[in-house]
Amino acid sequence: MGDGACRCLNTHHDDRKALPVTTPPRHRLCGSDLDVFPLALGTNTFGWTADEPTSFAILDAYAAAGGNFLDTADSYSVWVPGNQGGESETIIGRWMRSRANRDDMVIATKVSQHPEYLGLAPTTIRAAIEASFERLGVDVIDLYYAHFDDPGTPLEETVRTLSELVDEGKVRYLGVSNYSAERLEEWARITEAGGFHRPIALQQMYSLVERGVEQTTLPIAQSEGWAFLPYYALALGFLTGKYSSGDRIDSPRAESASAYLTGKGRRIIATMEEVADAHRVSPASVALAWVAARPGVGVSLAGARNPEQLEPLIESTRLVLTEDQMAALDEVSG
Numbered sequence: 001m002g003d004g005a006c007r008c009l010n011t012h013h014d015d016r017k018a019l020p021v022t023t024p025p026r027h028r029l030c031g032s033d034l035d036v037f038p039l040a041l042g043t044n045t046f047g048w049t050a051d052e053p054t055s056f057a058i059l060d061a062y063a064a065a066g067g068n069f070l071d072t073a074d075s076y077s078v079w080v081p082g083n084q085g086g087e088s089e090t091i092i093g094r095w096m097r098s099r100a101n102r103d104d105m106v107i108a109t110k111v112s113q114h115p116e117y118l119g120l121a122p123t124t125i126r127a128a129i130e131a132s133f134e135r136l137g138v139d140v141i142d143l144y145y146a147h148f149d150d151p152g153t154p155l156e157e158t159v160r161t162l163s164e165l166v167d168e169g170k171v172r173y174l175g176v177s178n179y180s181a182e183r184l185e186e187w188a189r190i191t192e193a194g195g196f197h198r199p200i201a202l203q204q205m206y207s208l209v210e211r212g213v214e215q216t217t218l219p220i221a222q223s224e225g226w227a228f229l230p231y232y233a234l235a236l237g238f239l240t241g242k243y244s245s246g247d248r249i250d251s252p253r254a255e256s257a258s259a260y261l262t263g264k265g266r267r268i269i270a271t272m273e274e275v276a277d278a279h280r281v282s283p284a285s286v287a288l289a290w291v292a293a294r295p296g297v298g299v300s301l302a303g304a305r306n307p308e309q310l311e312p313l314i315e316s317t318r319l320v321l322t323e324d325q326m327a328a329l330d331e332v333s334g
Contacts, residue, residue, distance in 0.1 A: 046076065144173070148177070
């Protein structure tokens with residue numbers, strides 16, 4: 001999809017020829033006026049594997065490359081011993097204040113998983129967004145996701161409350177994440193029947209090794225006109241190629257990523273490496289370029305633990321795969 005269209009690692013250095021440094025065009029997310037960089041920066045590493053100075057360096061490098069789309073959640077990174085949740089939002093807020101660039105950024109955050117604001121009951125959502133405002137240092141959130149389904153709350157109450165936040169000017173646009181196909185269809189019916197604000201985005205796991213959404217939720221996003229934003233597009237780092245040797249990798253995600261090291265996983269990596277060599281880029285760039293080019297995908301999404309890991313992610317936004325390369329990747333991963 002071209003300029004202005006509606007868009008519904010191993011980072012070792014070698015002697016590969018560098019790509020020319022250009023800023024790729026931004027994409028308009030369907031159903032919105034949000035013009036975003038073709039790579040959303042996932043920030044669940046902030047306050048976890050990236051401390052605040054490192055997070056600032058990642059954000060600076062992303063912004064310098066033209067990036068403007070930050071993806072976080074109120075629960076990031078509560079799983080780290082000693083953390084309370086909200087660390088990622090807090091770091092982003094401090095960075096935006098120090099750089100005076102809030103108006104340049106598109107901020108996406110999520111609700112339902114913070115330990116003090118679990119679920120999607122109306123009072124919970126309203127308390128959670130005020131806490132996110134304070135951490136981020138903002139008075140409006142550009143894209144606000146229901147992070148995970150809350151079966152204990154009637155869906156209409158959740159949809160109504162989120163729609164009210166748009167009416168009140170606290171949220172510009174709504175998104176949904178990690179919902180089943182059946183619940184997404186129910187969300188769409190409730191929205192239509194109640195005249196509520198529609199979501200513009202659906203965020204789900206999608207990569208060369210996780211393609212199940214092609215049969216479930218991706219078609220719903222396409223039919224509803226929602227931009228599909230894949231997370232874990234690098235499959236917890238597996239698609240950077242660094243696990244293919246079988247050597248032990250020092251990463252908190254190593255055990256989960258290594259689960260993909262099957263015969264099929266090795267064939268996918270081998271094909272990716274062939275494509276990467278043809279373009280003189282990294283395998284991570286190929287993995288992100290593939291998912292970004294899939295029908296219905298708005299922009300890809302990935303995070304980094306340091307500025308060096310960010311380089312191939314940015315590189316992916318300038319990479320255009322040929323039809324034959326897309327077909328080869330489709331076949332080996334299908």
